[in-house]
Amino acid sequence: EAQVTQNPRYLITVTGKKLTVTCSQNMNHEYMSWYRQDPGLGLRQIYYSMNVEVTDKGDVPEGYKVSRKEKRNFPLILESPSPNQTSLYFCASSPGDFTGELFFGEGSRLTVL
C-alpha cells in the first residue's frame, strides 16, 4: 500500500530534550516536506527536500533540522525543543513531476512541556 509513515504519532517531551520525528514514504517520491499545523495559522512549511541531499527552508524553519540521506526518509529533528514547538506535524511527499499533489502522513502530535 502506498503511504507516508510518521513516527511517533504522539509524543510528550520536556524542554531541551532532543527528539526526532521520522518520515518514510514507499512511493519513490522525489519531493518531501514537513508542515506544522496550529489553530488559526493553517499549515506552515518547515523544510522541504527536492531530492537526496537537497533540502531548503520553508516559512518556519527556526528550531528545526532535517536531513535527506535516502530518497524514502526525511526525518525532522528538534535539537532543543521549546514549548512553542508544541504542534501537530505533518510530513508529505510528492512525485516531483508536474502532478503537484501532496500525500500526507497521518500526523505527529508533539507536546513540549
Added chain:
Amino acid sequence: GENVEQHPSTLSVQEGDSAVIKCTYSDSASNYFPWYKQELGKRPQLIIDIRSNVGEKKDQRIAVTLNKTAKHFSLHITETQPEDSAVYFCAADKGGYQKVTFGIGTKLQVIP
C-alpha cells in the same frame, strides 16, 4: 514570498445548500492551485486542483474557479452533505520543486 489569504475562516450551511470558499494569492508565478480537505483527526487529502491555464474545473459536486488576473481562486461545493463537514485548505504552488503555501483553512459545518 507567496502569501495566500483564505476566507471565511468558518462557514455554516444547511444541508443541500451551496458553500463557497475564496482564496487570493500574491505571487503571479504561482501556477498550481490545489484544495485539500481535512476531516477531524485525519490528514489533509487533495480533493480538486486547477492549473493556471484553466479557468474552471468540476468534479461532481465540487468545482474550482481561477482568475489569474485578479489572483483569486474559489472552491464551490453544491448540494452539501453532512460528510462535507471538514476543514478545507487552499494552496498556491509555483511548481518546479518549489514550496507550497497554504491558506489558514476554512472550517465548514453542514447542518442536517
